Amino acid sequence: MKKILITGGAGFIGSHVVRRFVNNYPDVQIYNLDALTYAGNLENIRDIENAPNYVFVKGNITDTAFVDSLFSEHDFEGVINLAAESHVDRSITDPLIFVKTNVIGTMNLLNAAKDSWKGNYEGKRFYHVSTDEVYGTLGKEGLFTETTPYSPNSPYSASKAASDHFVRAYGETYGLPYIITNCSNNYGPYHFPEKLIPLFINNIINNKPLPVYGDGRYTRDWLFVEDHAAAIDLVYHNGKNHETYNIGGFNEWQNIDLVKLLCTKMDEKLGRESGESEKLITYVKDRPGHDLRYAIDASKINKELGWEPSVTFEQGLEKTIDWYLQNEEWLNSVTSGAYKEYYQKQYQ
Ligand code: NAD
Ligand code: TYD
Numbered sequence: 389m390k391k392i393l394i395t396g397g398a399g400f401i402g403s404h405v406v407r408r409f410v411n412n413y414p415d416v417q418i419y420n421l422d423a424l425t426y427a428g429n430l431e432n433i434r435d436i437e438n439a440p441n442y443v444f445v446k447g448n449i450t451d452t453a454f455v456d457s458l459f460s461e462h463d464f465e466g467v468i469n470l471a472a473e474s475h476v477d478r479s480i481t482d483p484l485i486f487v488k489t490n491v492i493g494t495m496n497l498l499n500a501a502k503d504s505w506k507g508n509y510e511g512k513r514f515y516h517v518s519t520d521e522v523y524g525t526l527g528k529e530g531l532f533t534e535t536t537p538y539s540p541n542s543p544y545s546a547s548k549a550a551s552d553h554f555v556r557a558y559g560e561t562y563g564l565p566y567i568i569t570n571c572s573n574n575y576g577p578y579h580f581p582e583k584l585i586p587l588f589i590n591n592i593i594n595n596k597p598l599p600v601y602g603d604g605r606y607t608r609d610w611l612f613v614e615d616h617a618a619a620i621d622l623v624y625h626n627g628k629n630h631e632t633y634n635i636g637g638f639n640e641w642q643n644i645d646l647v648k649l650l651c652t653k654m655d656e657k658l659g660r661e662s663g664e665s666e667k668l669i670t671y672v673k674d675r676p677g678h679d680l681r682y683a684i685d686a687s688k689i690n691k692e693l694g695w696e697p698s699v700t701f702e703q704g705l706e707k708t709i710d711w712y713l714q715n716e717e718w719l720n721s722v723t724s725g726a727y728k729e730y731y732q733k734q735y736q
Contacts, residue, residue, distance in 0.1 A: 396471030604644030636684025
């Protein structure tokens with residue numbers, strides 16, 4: 389049986405990717421390697437844990453000996469690397485862990501893949517999942533394309549940019565067959581409630597303030613997570629080696645407009661009076677180095693591979709809100725313990 393290693397599969401996006409691969413490719417053994425940090429949760433993939441083509445491996449990609457031994461034990465046809473520290477605010481307070489996981493962890497995977505494949509790259513693929521944040525910030529106009537120069541502004545995006553550079557360098561230097569995709573902001577089920585949309589859904593449910601950074605006029609391009617997972621599936625199977633592809637939702641929102649839409653929808657769902665949740669909006673101190681605007685030109689993946697988002701933002705947001713309302717137990721379990729401490733420090 390062919391084997392694919394997916395890292396970070398107990399996290400938000402990784403769980404959707406693992407589920408998709410396990411269900412779509414019953415003849416391929418899917419290995420999910422995850423350290424189960426605060427962001428990793430086996431509940432995210434409970435529904436597929438007993439599938440015959442699924443194996444969970446608890447381990448840390450920063451552990452060189454462990455990663456090497458995993459690759460010597462298994463002949464992986466491909467690697468899809470999603471394991472990462474992923475939250476900008478945490479990267480501002482603790483940047484070093486971002487270098488360890490995002491840069492050194494990726495290096496360990498690159499070295500292990502290169503050494504185990506021994507230059508025989510037929511049918512092999514190293515797929516690195518990255519972000520549009522590596523491009524830095526846009527002004528009011530323009531879009532990020534695959535040739536936009538890298539200009540990361542946060543420790544998170546700098547660590548992702550560094551890892552992208554190493555992946556590309558392994559392609560140039562050792563001929564490693566790689567693909568990188570740079571995606572815009574995702575949202576959907578199993579999103580850890582430290583990021584804007586799930587944090588605000590949770591706060592609205594609990595009647596807590598909605599901390600909008602700065603003037604709220606920052607713009608992000610939002611993509612439903614299952615559409616990202618579909619893009620990863622397509623690129624893994626049909627993309628060209630040594631290429632990068634931008635993935636985006638064609639869906640730009642200023643934070644404050646998005647938050648107001650979310651408030652309106654939550655009022656409807658919770659049976660609250662119209663305008664009630666909006667009263668929770670509280671403008672707070674801005675994030676340092678806050679990127680003004682991200683927006684993706686996803687025409688390359690659209691033209692070359694035929695990918696496009698399958699749901700509108702309205703539909704995706706509806707599905708997301710419904711999921712959180714139906715999964716309060718999940719929400720309560722991830723917001724107990726260490727989360728409370730994080731929240732206190734971040735929003736004191
Ligand atoms: P996440 O924080 O929800 O999940 C990360 C997962 O990686 C967790 O399961 C965690 O336990 C695991 N992990 C962390 N450190 C590890 C380590 N050292 N060894 C093994 N596993 C480790 O992240 P996400 O939002 O699902 O993002 C996944 C990937 O997609 C990341 O590489 C991120 O940069 C990229 N990305 C995210 C977005 C987004 O909007 N969330 C957008 C574009 C790209
Ligand atoms: P986030 O979900 O952290 O994603 P990213 O920083 O990777 O884009 O934030 C999305 C936007 O929302 C960003 O402009 C910062 C803003 N934001 C707030 O205004 N308040 C918050 O509490 C958070 C977490 C984010």
